[in-house]
Amino acid sequence: MTALLEVEGLNGWYGRAQALFGVGLSIAEGEVVALLGRNGAGKSTTFKGIAGLLDRRDGRIAFDGMDVSGLPTPALVRRGLAYVPEDRRIFADLTVEENLEVGRRPPRPGTTPWTPERLFALFPNLAEMRRRRGGAMSGGEQQMLSIARALMGNPRLVLLDEPSEGLAPKIVEDMALAILALKRDGLSILLSEQNLHFARLISDRAVVIDRGHIRLAGTIAEIAADPEACAAYLSV
Numbered sequence: 001m002t003a004l005l006e007v008e009g010l011n012g013w014y015g016r017a018q019a020l021f022g023v024g025l026s027i028a029e030g031e032v033v034a035l036l037g038r039n040g041a042g043k044s045t046t047f048k049g050i051a052g053l054l055d056r057r058d059g060r061i062a063f064d065g066m067d068v069s070g071l072p073t074p075a076l077v078r079r080g081l082a083y084v085p086e087d088r089r090i091f092a093d094l095t096v097e098e099n100l101e102v103g104r105r106p107p108r109p110g111t112t113p114w115t116p117e118r119l120f121a122l123f124p125n126l127a128e129m130r131r132r133r134g135g136a137m138s139g140g141e142q143q144m145l146s147i148a149r150a151l152m153g154n155p156r157l158v159l160l161d162e163p164s165e166g167l168a169p170k171i172v173e174d175m176a177l178a179i180l181a182l183k184r185d186g187l188s189i190l191l192s193e194q195n196l197h198f199a200r201l202i203s204d205r206a207v208v209i210d211r212g213h214i215r216l217a218g219t220i221a222e223i224a225a226d227p228e229a230c231a232a233y234l235s236v
Contacts, residue, residue, distance in 0.1 A: 004029050004188050010059035012049040019045045020212045032183050034199040034206040035192045042212040043192035047159045051083045080156035088146040092135030103152035119148040140171030160191040164198045176201045208233050
């Protein structure tokens with residue numbers, strides 16, 4: 001498969017402190033790849049490095065065959081990258097519909113554009129609260145809204161940071177079904193997770209990170225079937 005995103009030798013810093021060390025990964029069109037690791041392993045930092053949100057980074061990042069290593073975040077978004085951060089960052093004073101409008105971008109040629117009604121079909125819970133303010137929603141509802149707002153930008157690749165964290169089991173199940181629907185629609189997704197069970201439900205491949213270094217890579221089944229690796233890098 002042709003890679004949509006290729007990351008090679010990514011180093012990243014917060015101020016003078018280095019947090020990423022030669023990170024490498026790739027994701028193909030229509031693929032779901034999980035970046036697995038404990039809290040503090042470097043998952044969110046990797047996403048920020050890809051999206052151009054660290055104080056400093058170096059290495060090579062290619063998107064759709066073009067070197068985008070030096071591009072700022074807005075330019076990456078225009079090329080089709082979306083980032084859903086762990087803390088969601090919805091607008092608490094805006095309604096669901098207003099939050100979605102904030103994310104709207106023109107559709108890409110030859111694609112079916114995301115609209116509020118299409119998103120309400122994907123996330124039925126949001127359809128029932130389209131006029132509710134973001135600050136009056138539960139954590140799971142806010143997570144759905146954050147993903148829906150990113151989709152309004154009609155991206156080709158979504159960086160989805162810890163989508164299942166802190167959510168009730170039923171919401172986690174709904175989230176998995178939504179991600180699988182997006183995959184069937186051809187969207188590429190790179191998600192970070194601590195929850196191996198959730199990752200197994202939706203991912204094709206997995207990359208394991210620990211202390212800013214990539215430790216393992218393979219199919220999600222291969223990673224899950226390695227008890228030593230799970231104990232070393234994924235157990236609490």
